[in-house]
Amino acid sequence: MTERRITAGAEEDDPAIERALTTALSTEPLDDQTLERLRATVMDEWRAANAPASFERKGRWIALSVAAVVAALAVGFIVRPTGDAAAVGTIARLDGAIDVRGTFWRHWTAHVGDALKSGETLTAHGPVLLSLMQGGTLRVAAGSVLHLTGGAEVSLAHGLVYLDVAPSIKSSTPLRILTRVGAVEHLGTQFEVLSNEGAVRIRVREGRVRLVGRAGSVVASAGTELLASVRGGISQRSVETYGRDWLWVAALAPDYDIEGRPLIDFLQWVSRELGRRVEYADAHARDLAAHTIMHGSVRGREPLEALADVLATTSLTYEMRADTIRVHSVQ
Amino acid sequence: MYEADRVLVSRMRAGEQRAFDEFFNASASRLAAFVSRRSGLDPASVEDIVQNTLIKAVRNLASYRGEAALFTWVTEICRHELADARRKAVRRPAHDSLDEPDAVAFPVPQLWVPEHREPAAEAEVHRRQEAVIRALNDLPERYARALEAKYGDGLSVKEVAALFGLTTVAAQSLLARARDAFRDRWNSESEVVVGVRRDD
Numbered sequence: 158m159t160e161r162r163i164t165a166g167a168e169e170d171d172p173a174i175e176r177a178l179t180t181a182l183s184t185e186p187l188d189d190q191t192l193e194r195l196r197a198t199v200m201d202e203w204r205a206a207n208a209p210a211s212f213e214r215k216g217r218w219i220a221l222s223v224a225a226v227v228a229a230l231a232v233g234f235i236v237r238p239t240g241d242a243a244a245v246g247t248i249a250r251l252d253g254a255i256d257v258r259g260t261f262w263r264h265w266t267a268h269v270g271d272a273l274k275s276g277e278t279l280t281a282h283g284p285v286l287l288s289l290m291q292g293g294t295l296r297v298a299a300g301s302v303l304h305l306t307g308g309a310e311v312s313l314a315h316g317l318v319y320l321d322v323a324p325s326i327k328s329s330t331p332l333r334i335l336t337r338v339g340a341v342e343h344l345g346t347q348f349e350v351l352s353n354e355g356a357v358r359i360r361v362r363e364g365r366v367r368l369v370g371r372a373g374s375v376v377a378s379a380g381t382e383l384l385a386s387v388r389g390g391i392s393q394r395s396v397e398t399y400g401r402d403w404l405w406v407a408a409l410a411p412d413y414d415i416e417g418r419p420l421i422d423f424l425q426w427v428s429r430e431l432g433r434r435v436e437y438a439d440a441h442a443r444d445l446a447a448h449t450i451m452h453g454s455v456r457g458r459e460p461l462e463a464l465a466d467v468l469a470t471t472s473l474t475y476e477m478r479a480d481t482i483r484v485h486s487v488q
Numbered sequence: 489m490y491e492a493d494r495v496l497v498s499r500m501r502a503g504e505q506r507a508f509d510e511f512f513n514a515s516a517s518r519l520a521a522f523v524s525r526r527s528g529l530d531p532a533s534v535e536d537i538v539q540n541t542l543i544k545a546v547r548n549l550a551s552y553r554g555e556a557a558l559f560t561w562v563t564e565i566c567r568h569e570l571a572d573a574r575r576k577a578v579r580r581p582a583h584d585s586l587d588e589p590d591a592v593a594f595p596v597p598q599l600w601v602p603e604h605r606e607p608a609a610e611a612e613v614h615r616r617q618e619a620v621i622r623a624l625n626d627l628p629e630r631y632a633r634a635l636e637a638k639y640g641d642g643l644s645v646k647e648v649a650a651l652f653g654l655t656t657v658a659a660q661s662l663l664a665r666a667r668d669a670f671r672d673r674w675n676s677e678s679e680v681v682v683g684v685r686r687d688d
Binding site: 171174177178183184196202203302314315337353354 | 516617
């Protein structure tokens with residue numbers, strides 16, 4: 158028995174070879190943010206390792222200039238306000254470990270209460286709630302890697318985050334989330350960003366979000382999902398703002414301090430956390446919510462658990478109907 | 489032999505910012521492509537390896553003697569970084585411990601992106617790319633590096649010549665020999681059995 162073999166491509170000339178090589182060897186280029194991050198880190202190391210020799214070789218006047226600059230920086234540091242302009246936020250909750258890589262190649266494990274600053278890279282091994290310096294929260298799913306590129310800028314290398322900045326919080330430089338397909342900008346909103354090597358998904362729960370990419374910008378409103386491929390394609394569809402997909406967000410909700418506050422504010426907080434609007438069955442129910450002042454604590458309780466706990470102590474009850482939390486007065 | 493690279497390193501060691509910029513602009517993206525092609529790692533891991541490599545390079549500039557192109561010297565550092573990464577990956581446990589539920593809580597979901605190509609077409613593209621990579625791996629190192637520089641990094645023949653310390657004519661000759669050798673391997677990688685005939 159013999160096999161007859163036909164060799165694919167034998168008759169091809171160099172163009173076919175060149176095409177095959179070019180296609181197989183092509184790789185995704187580094188994006189601008191990654192390059193800049195790398196440049197800053199490597200340049201720090203290069204300066205630390207090589208700069209002192211250059212100062213010795215150059216004249217004394219350069220050394221004096223450097224000394225003057227150092228002195229000026231030192232004065233600037235001493236008189237600097239207590240609040241660090243480069244601080245991005247603090248860790249409010251942590252269910253697992255979070256590794257931080259800082260400048261000068263330092264690594265450490267962060268804890269609740271630790272401040273995080275621009276220039277640091279976070280690897281979340283468990284879900285993390287960050288309280289942002291400029292207001293609002295950033296929730297980070299386990300397995301995410303974030304680079305804090307500036308006081309108002311976060312680069313999502315890989316993973317899933319949820320930004321919650323209430324419309325009442327005004328900032329001259331709203332937080333931007335940089336991704337492989339562009340920057341995600343907002344104005345008073347709640348949205349989720351999921352990024353992996355192939356694509357970025359943005360789900361808007363409240364307000365409006367703008368994705369600014371190389372080819373232009375796309376605006377998405379609440380209840381919209383954008384799916385942008387690193388190859389340039391982008392699609393849009395409607396999504397629910399409540400339900401199973403958002404459970405991880407509710408599980409990382411910041412604690413709500415109920416002591417001395419009106420019930421109606423608490424219901425509004427639950428509404429934002431669950432992505433469901435509050436509807437009052439009658440005027441009496443609304444009046445009760447507005448005039449009831451709460452006491453005690455629901456610390457450590459997820460929004461839905463807290464809602465059940467609080468309403469159990471009042472003459473109000475509730476039921477869930479799709480995107481609505483319907484509040485009734487008990488007859 | 490690599491006088492221009494040696495001078496560049498001297499300028500970097502003297503603290504000249506423009507020299508650092510030249511080095512970084514010429515190295516970072518090419519190094520990322522080098523790592524991607526050899527490792528198949530995700531972008532964040534590629535970035536880590538590139539960063540570690542470049543940091544080690546700028547810390548050890550004094551050990552560069554100009555005996556090879558500067559980028560070749562950097563890739564040697566990178567090969568060690570890749571080997572370290574592989575060793576660490578082998579040591580990592582293959583499954584999550586049941587004693588550490590927090591470590592697997594709320595993991596990042598996988599994101600599925602609709603592809604424009606049919607699965608069969610996509611598989612065919614991957615198969616062809618793998619055949620090219622296998623053929624390259626079978627080549628002598630010098631040939632594979634020359635083809636990678638020309639077709640992967642997009643260097644001109646003149647730049648390839650500088651990389652290998654050759655004249656332009658010698659670089660053209662090297663590339664021609666490398667292409668011939670690649671063609672032989674690639675053809676045998678692409679062989680398909682199209683029929684079986686019984687010779688009684």
